[in-house]
Amino acid sequence: MSLEGPLFGIMYTFSAALLYPVVIVLMLSVLASLILIGEFLSEYAKRHRDIRKLEDDCKELGKTVKNLEFPEAAKALREIRQNFMVTSFSRDAAPFIEQRYFSAIEKLAAEYEIGMSKQLEKTKILATISPMLGLMGTLIPLGPALIGLSQGDIATLANNLMIAFATTVVGLFAGSVGYVLTQVRRRWYWEDLSDIDYILNVLEENFKVVSGNSTGNGNWQINEQVLFxxxxxxxxxxxxxxxxxxxxxxxxxxxxxxxxxxxxxxxxVDGSC
Known part of the structure; x- marks a missing residue:
């Protein structure tokens, strides 16, 4: 007894059963791509990067740290107005600079970098998975289409080919959206990370100027000579x-x-004398 017939039958049944899940996931991918386009446009509208203003703000920040005016340094951080990520980082780092807790600021910068990577993962997955699903949606209906062609059933052939072409187009659309958003956001986040690193470098340089050794909990002890x-x-x-x-x-x-x-x-001289 040959096993080819039952084996191929199981494979055909399994592949045919995947058609509806693939189509459903493709529709969800299209919906996700539309949502991501909306988020992208909203983020684009909020982006405002001014290098000269950032340099001026960092100069003021470094001056306040060097003069041991940590509340003023925290205020200078809160007043930084750049892209959303940079502004949010500056606002979150302000309480730590009041405590002279530089290690926490470095940890905060690392957390922001992880958050940017998570944002990129969404569009990366969309750009990678959608064309694969589109290809699956193309190949699965070809089996019934060929069977219909062999039997002279033009209606079955046309319906399955329509499904195959539609899934291809939908998958390519979602993948293209994910790819474009990934590339643009990657450049945006590189800019944001560059600005955050610049702020960190300014803080680190001025902390080293006014600081002695670092204690175990990361708090910087101010040198007595500098205080005097x-x-x-x-x-x-x-x-x-x-x-x-x-x-x-x-x-x-x-x-x-x-x-x-x-x-x-x-x-x-008085004239009366």
Whole structure:
């Protein structure tokens, strides 16, 4: 007894049974591609990248960190307005900079990178799976179509060929959408990661300037010499301001008909003496 007949029959039955699941998944792929197009357009409308403004914001951020003004540094981070990912990262990193917890900021940047990879996975899967499903939807109806052709059943042949061509077109459409969105978003996220790395580099450089050694929990201990230097500079500025105020007060208290004496200038003599 030959096993070819039952074996091929099982394979044909199995492949024919996959037709409806393939068609359903293809329709879901088309629906997902339309949703992703909407998300893409929404994300595109929110994108705003200004390199010069980012450089100015980072200069201000570095200056505040170097002067040990960590609340002001957190405020500078919150005021960064770039693309959504960069703005969101800056806002989430602000509390950590107030705590001088640089390791947490690095971890936050890694989490954002993982989130970007997850966003790309959706369109990558769509771009890869949809053409495969379209090919399956093309090949499965060809069996019944050939059987109908051999029996002279033109209606069966036409119906199965219509299903085959339709699934091909639908699969290629969903795959094309996924491919285009993947390529464009990949470039967007490279830009966002570049901006986030730039912010991290600015923070790291200025933390190293004002920091001593790092403790085990990642908090940076400020060098005492730096503290004394900053305090001394502030004290000098305050003393200069006080001296200027005293000089202005003395000038205002002098009589209007008297001028302060100085080198090479004699005091006015009262004519009554």
């Amino acid at each position: 230097r900053v305090a001394d500079e502030k004290m000098k500025d305050e003393m200069k301001a006080e001296m200027m105020e005293e000089t202005n007060e003395k000038k205002q208290t002098l009589p209007a008909d008297r001028a302060p004496g100085g080198p090479g200038r004699s005091e006015p």
